[in-house]
Amino acid sequence: MAYASNNRPTINDVAEAAGVSKGTVSRVINGHNWVSPSSRAAVLDAIEQLGFVPNRSAQNLAFARSNCVACVLSEPISMLAENTVFTSRLEGVTKQLTMRGKSAVLMFADQDEERAHVVRHAQARHVDGAILISADPDDPLIPLLTEADVPFVTTGRLFEEPRPGLPYVATDDRMGATQAVEHLLGIGRERIGIIAGPLASAGARVRLDAARGILDGPERVAVAGAFTRADGYAACRDLLERFPDVDGLFVAADVLAIGAMRCLHESGRTIPNDLAVVGFDDIPAAAGLNPPLTTVAPVPGGAESVVETILGRIDGRDMPSVDVPTRLVRRASA
Template identity: 35%
Template sequence: MPATLESVAAAAGVSRATASRVLTGSPRVSESARERVLAAARELSYVPNAAARSLVTRRSDTVAFVVCEPEEKFFSDPFFSTVLKGAHHVLAAHSLQIVFVVVSTDEDRDRLERFAAGGHVDAAMFVSLHGSEDMPTRLDALGVPVVMAGRSLHPGAASLPVVDVDNAQGAVVATRRLLERGCRRVATISGPTDMAGAIDRLDGWRRALAEAGRTPADEDVAEGDYTVEGGHRAMQRLLDLSPPVDGVFVANDLMAAGALRAVADRGLAVPDDVAVAGFDDIPIAQATQPPLTTVHQPIEDLGRTMAQSLVASMGGERAPLHVRLHTHLVVRASA
């Protein structure tokens, strides 16, 4: 038979209540009793009853990792798994589990809200928020601590914790690199313009051109969807412009990989005919031909910092409202 709390208490020579306090982490026990209970638990291979513990603590010890994209996009973009890796390091150290949730339909949203209202998650982190997404505010209204990767464009989410990178400044630095190379017409492939990070990167591109005394043109902006194919399609449109584009800042590395393929399809050379700079510095940036000059953002640190924010909130502390992480340019052969 599996060991019970009663058998652990008997082996340690303490009451059931004392054994329970030790095994739930309460400080209200003597060091001698703590050592005896922990030794007995190890000897008997005691495994706590999670359901019973949840009834006492009113916690599930589970954090939801919510990606507001279709499932196939999560598995095709290493950005998400890298954020998840960073979050897992922190949450595992606090004996917290992660449940992965995809939210892309109204049914998904209602299901997550019911799941959270039922006490099955203690907190939630949101990644890849699009314009009117209201799930962070819906969970916050239930009393569930939340944190967002990048600010939300939903007006009700303005007071919720955010961990972000300096998207605008990263875009400025990448665009300046193209201008310093002598590029005469610098265009951009933006991310979806219903996402705050994509808007900030587009603003950074515009700011860098304005600082150089150039007027950003609407036709020099091709909107993409943060996928390789989306970058390929957007680059094809830019390559049809006249006079020709000879520099392109791309708002993420997956789209930049597609853009490089589009340039090669036209028989043009990178960077001699068209210089390309990306954003993210995911592993694909080193594997493209040529290797991609890109803005490095600390993606794993993003996940760690989000998890730390949630751990603080779950412990009753006030999480920072807005944490901004730094970026830097990694120069390779594409620009």
């Protein structure tokens, strides 16, 4: 294909000829490693066939850094107050970004227009990448960011096993659930019930699977419809109706445990004498419950790993997923 001097091939022409995105062509031109060997070969072949010569001034402008990262919540804004695990994540990553001379901008992506705005914001180079604070596997924002070649990382597990190109930094769900149930067994509880998080969440499924793997005998499980206090209350009521003899309770999120403990109090059961309760996440409210909640907490360092991962992706590196170890925080509830 020949081009006149005033009609030189563009990066879009190379992308079309190679069958890849414009972002992939840009990464090849700039020597980044985050490109598959087959895509790299296709781009180099298209460059040679078309006689493409990069415009360095335009290239430098396109790759100018904003030094700003979007922190995206794919939930209604009310969830920041309902489930403070999100606010804790935001606080941690914002501090880590600031320590590295970066800025953070909070964006919401609960609706289609909000998701489109996040993508446009990134494509306009107002942010260099995105940290998804509350993404789930079906979040429509994930394919949009992937198609637009926007670097991102999630602060929760999307799938039971890591997948290439979709790095996460998440609490080690299996380790934490194991610690919680083993603690209940260790203090002599024999009829342990489980309140699981909504099973659309990969992390909730892993926590439930780990807890089931330790317990023998009949399963005493109730599944919450969402990560809210009201759903924790409803799941606990359901569990008590079906298994009134439970003497221990593993609740797979502290926000659910708050509702579950209210249900236990209203049923006339005492904690921990009648039922010992262990939660998961160690949100700030856990220590102020009556009684204070024994729970599982991620060890320090998770926010630092999130920021290291997104900055690595912005630099074009292929970053691995990270499972943050957990520890049991023992209080009066178990």
